[in-house]
Amino acid sequence: MSRDSAGRSFRARSQPVSTDQDTLEQIWRAIAAIPSGQVDSYGGVASRAGLPRRARLVGYALKVAPRELNLPWHRVLNASGRISFPEGTRLYSLQRRKLAAEGVRFEGGRVRCKGPDDPSSLDRVLWGPPASSS
Numbered sequence: 001m002s003r004d005s006a007g008r009s010f011r012a013r014s015q016p017v018s019t020d021q022d023t024l025e026q027i028w029r030a031i032a033a034i035p036s037g038q039v040d041s042y043g044g045v046a047s048r049a050g051l052p053r054r055a056r057l058v059g060y061a062l063k064v065a066p067r068e069l070n071l072p073w074h075r076v077l078n079a080s081g082r083i084s085f086p087e088g089t090r091l092y093s094l095q096r097r098k099l100a101a102e103g104v105r106f107e108g109g110r111v112r113c114k115g116p117d118d119p120s121s122l123d124r125v126l127w128g129p130p131a132s133s134s
Contacts, residue, residue: 019060026050027061034075037102039111041079055079074098081110 030049034040040048042055051057062073074095078084085092087109096106105112 019057023051024061024064027058028065028069028071031071031073031076034072037104039075039077039099039104041077043079045076077111
């Protein structure tokens with residue numbers, strides 16, 4: 001265990017996380033590419049930015065992003081499809097309103113996933129329409 005400047009203990013990472021400007025810009029581009037009405041997870045954004053297993057770095061990149069980038073931060077959710085801000089907070093409400101305005105639906109606090117019959121569902125895009133059972 002290591003200690004920070006305030007004396008709190010923490011587990012040091014085996015690999016240092018790069019937060020150079022190029023890395024942040026990769027993440028910001030991946031976030032900017034999320035289409036309106038769709039969402040992605042922090043881990044999904046990290047993977048698309050070429051930084052697999054760096055989901056927490058995506059959260060950091062959002063935190064330090066210059067406001068003038070106008071990133072669609074509200075389209076980034078946690079791995080379970082939920083808003084990461086605590087329910088009932090101002091930021092939770094803002095994110096949910098922004099998503100609802102883009103047509104994103106929630107079911108039980110999670111983003112409602114499209115079913116396999118939806119023409120834009122990932123299964124249908126990758127595998128084609130379901131085979132008929134005749």
